[in-house]
Amino acid sequence: MKTTIKLAMAAGAIALTTGIGSPALADITITSWGGGYTASQQKAYGESWEAKTGKKINWENYNGGLGEVRAMVEAGNATWDIVDVLPDQIRTGCDEGLFEEIPREMFIKAPDGTSIDDDMMVPLPNNCAIPQIFWSYMAFYKDGTFTGAQPNKVADFFDLEKFPGKRGIHTWANALIEMALYADGVAIADIYDTMDTPEGIDRAFAKLDTIKDHVVFWSSGAKPLELVTSGEVAMSLAYNGRIGAAILSEGAPFVPIWDGQVLEEEWLAVIKGSKNKDEAIDFAMHASAPQQQAGQAKWINYGPMRKSGLAIIQANEPWYNTGVNIMEHMPNRDEVMPASIFANPDWWADNGSEISERFTAWMAK
Amino acid sequence: MRARSGFPALLFYVITGSAETMATVTTDQILTADGTPLKDSLRRSLVRNKLRAVGLVLPALLFLVVMFIVPIGQLLTRSVDDTLVNEFLPRTFAHFEEWDQKDLPSEEMYEAMFLDITTADKTLLGRATIRMNYELSGWRSLVKKSNREFKKIKSGPYKEVMIKVHKRWGQIEYWQSLGAMVDEYTMGYYLNSVDLRYDGNKNVIEQPENRQVYQLLWWRTFLVSLMVTFFCVLLGYPVAYLLATLPLRISNLLMICVLMPFWTSLLVRIVAWMIMLQQEGVVNDAIVSLGLLDDDNRLEMMYNFTGTIIVMTQILLPFMILPMYSVMKGISPNYMKAAQNLGAAPSLAFVRIYIPQSLPGVGAGVILVFIVAIGYYITPELVGGKDGRLIGNMVAYHMQTSLNWGLAAAMGLVLLLGILVLYWVYDKLTGSAGLKMG
Numbered sequence: 001m002k003t004t005i006k007l008a009m010a011a012g013a014i015a016l017t018t019g020i021g022s023p024a025l026a027d028i029t030i031t032s033w034g035g036g037y038t039a040s041q042q043k044a045y046g047e048s049w050e051a052k053t054g055k056k057i058n059w060e061n062y063n064g065g066l067g068e069v070r071a072m073v074e075a076g077n078a079t080w081d082i083v084d085v086l087p088d089q090i091r092t093g094c095d096e097g098l099f100e101e102i103p104r105e106m107f108i109k110a111p112d113g114t115s116i117d118d119d120m121m122v123p124l125p126n127n128c129a130i131p132q133i134f135w136s137y138m139a140f141y142k143d144g145t146f147t148g149a150q151p152n153k154v155a156d157f158f159d160l161e162k163f164p165g166k167r168g169i170h171t172w173a174n175a176l177i178e179m180a181l182y183a184d185g186v187a188i189a190d191i192y193d194t195m196d197t198p199e200g201i202d203r204a205f206a207k208l209d210t211i212k213d214h215v216v217f218w219s220s221g222a223k224p225l226e227l228v229t230s231g232e233v234a235m236s237l238a239y240n241g242r243i244g245a246a247i248l249s250e251g252a253p254f255v256p257i258w259d260g261q262v263l264e265e266e267w268l269a270v271i272k273g274s275k276n277k278d279e280a281i282d283f284a285m286h287a288s289a290p291q292q293q294a295g296q297a298k299w300i301n302y303g304p305m306r307k308s309g310l311a312i313i314q315a316n317e318p319w320y321n322t323g324v325n326i327m328e329h330m331p332n333r334d335e336v337m338p339a340s341i342f343a344n345p346d347w348w349a350d351n352g353s354e355i356s357e358r359f360t361a362w363m364a365k
Numbered sequence: 366m367r368a369r370s371g372f373p374a375l376l377f378y379v380i381t382g383s384a385e386t387m388a389t390v391t392t393d394q395i396l397t398a399d400g401t402p403l404k405d406s407l408r409r410s411l412v413r414n415k416l417r418a419v420g421l422v423l424p425a426l427l428f429l430v431v432m433f434i435v436p437i438g439q440l441l442t443r444s445v446d447d448t449l450v451n452e453f454l455p456r457t458f459a460h461f462e463e464w465d466q467k468d469l470p471s472e473e474m475y476e477a478m479f480l481d482i483t484t485a486d487k488t489l490l491g492r493a494t495i496r497m498n499y500e501l502s503g504w505r506s507l508v509k510k511s512n513r514e515f516k517k518i519k520s521g522p523y524k525e526v527m528i529k530v531h532k533r534w535g536q537i538e539y540w541q542s543l544g545a546m547v548d549e550y551t552m553g554y555y556l557n558s559v560d561l562r563y564d565g566n567k568n569v570i571e572q573p574e575n576r577q578v579y580q581l582l583w584w585r586t587f588l589v590s591l592m593v594t595f596f597c598v599l600l601g602y603p604v605a606y607l608l609a610t611l612p613l614r615i616s617n618l619l620m621i622c623v624l625m626p627f628w629t630s631l632l633v634r635i636v637a638w639m640i641m642l643q644q645e646g647v648v649n650d651a652i653v654s655l656g657l658l659d660d661d662n663r664l665e666m667m668y669n670f671t672g673t674i675i676v677m678t679q680i681l682l683p684f685m686i687l688p689m690y691s692v693m694k695g696i697s698p699n700y701m702k703a704a705q706n707l708g709a710a711p712s713l714a715f716v717r718i719y720i721p722q723s724l725p726g727v728g729a730g731v732i733l734v735f736i737v738a739i740g741y742y743i744t745p746e747l748v749g750g751k752d753g754r755l756i757g758n759m760v761a762y763h764m765q766t767s768l769n770w771g772l773a774a775a776m777g778l779v780l781l782l783g784i785l786v787l788y789w790v791y792d793k794l795t796g797s798a799g800l801k802m803g
Contacts, residue, residue, distance in 0.1 A: 063765070064765065065765025065766045066768055067765040067768070070768060070770075092505075092768065094491070095490075095492070095494070095495060095505075096492050096495060096768075097487070097488035097492070205575075215751065216750065217751050219747065220747070230645040231645050232643055232644055232645050346506050347506075349498075349505055349506070350498060350504075351502045352767065353498070354502045356762065356766075356767065357576045357578050358575050358576050358578075360582075360754065361575060361576065361578035362575075363751040363752070364578060364585075364751065364752055
């Protein structure tokens, strides 16, 4: 009896120390999206930072949004040090004072000495943002789905007559409004001006109406690949990284449609009041250096935000870890830029909430 | 007196129960063996008992306060608090009452706005404009851009230059929208949660039609919960009956069949349903290969309302079966035998004798399933598709993405209040015997 109690107590003590101890053993906690994306971050710059500094990183996953971050900052108890955020969240988060500001001179310069501001493909939106990657929403289908002419532009995604079959789209409005307007004939340069008018939004929803009855909605990134593979839908929108990973690693017969892809930014941010602020900033500078930016593309086909990062990849193809070229899967390579839409996060930070309500109403009706 | 149950009852007896006993001790001085008056000794021991009882419930009480009452209090504050904008725009709001809201405001109000923006603390400006953006989309970038440009402006008059900096300063609806934020406390979030809003004069008006979504989602949430509860009763009652009446050997096996899915990860079960029910899924494949349907007319059972109902029913079924089972287990088989002995047919005996006795378990199951169902959002998000989304999805959206915690809090409280009202109605309808957890 006594031994059982002792055993139980010992087990409890071990559980307690490991439970509380493991995050404390790590020097910084980084919260990201998990899966192949976090893996690419770990391999590209997590492991090298750990080797360089002898410090440990605790990687956590989350489902996006700033809810947890705001709660942490308000409670004055930041349990994360760095978070990987979407474009509108880096803006609202910095406005709300949820992130630490980082002096520009701390960023590591490009190999030729170019400063961070001149090395960025899009300007840094504020002093909190630490460059990560570009990713995109794009349409794709499975080879062999259509006979004869093959779809090659986003307008084809909205063309049920020429390319019959169901369509997979996500359950929120980002990128859909832009794609609908582009498919409806609005020039890329005019898309956000059009979206600033009520008529423009009506026009986008009218375009979406044309495929409404043939839509299957998805909300998690792996779903569109399943939908297309199983034949549940003929074409779907998806994150370019998911499509690329399936093609590169599994040889999936997917055909991406680069025309009309919507490019989104991805940033890192140091959480305000981080208990390991110095380490976290040191890590962030390492992670945003050109070499590491390029290194991430060895593991996932998301594009570096720094021009010098992209240059390293171009100069060293085949760059992907399996020994194949990666540039043709990069969302921000030169060839696809003319027909790509850069998402305007300021527009979405302003109008996201209202559009979200309208989009939910549209889905429901 | 009606039977009380659970935690409030414990408190009730601790506070009032023993006092009633004490009132009956009215004799002259009776002494106990050690010479103290019986009355005193009794009182002392009663106080001791009472303290012990209070000590026992104290942890539960503290838990309740910390985990339940305090957060709900915070929720309540958040859902009406609107002090942020007042802190940000004190000068502008000082002039607001004088303005007739028909034409663009006066130069003084423009100047007040200019000063409010240029002197505001950076974080306050950020937080307040995000709040203002909920009222009218566009406030955020308007103030942000203005804040950058205003630094170059040294002196007035301000009206003209402000409109030059951003055309929205010349659009009256932005000034009018301030009217809804003038007071430090607002019911605006509650209005938003049912597709209403304030205009500039604090009159309640409807949201523009294409933004109206919450009323629809409230009704759908209610309907889904009701349907799921109904199907759970329908499917769960026979199972619970078998569990309670079959020989132990078989019923144990059956119990494991009920509990296994209960212990399985929610996501695993959802994905399994997807594989089963999607158009290229197992069920459809089987139907098509049996020739019951041709390949072009496969059933749509997933990513819609039907899918939500099916999956939620399966997930919540154990919450219905277990309380029903525990009540049915306590029903003596002798009642049924007696009824049949007295001439009732088995079916009549079941309806008149067994069902009424099992109702408390059904009641508990209904309340449990309904309350859990009404707050569901992960399952609808994954299997709901276009018309399976519920109000919980919008609460999650406003907590996580839009950061409109005021609206999320208001919706949460409406949900809580709705459940309390339903519970009260249910309690009135069924009386005190209506609920029994086992």
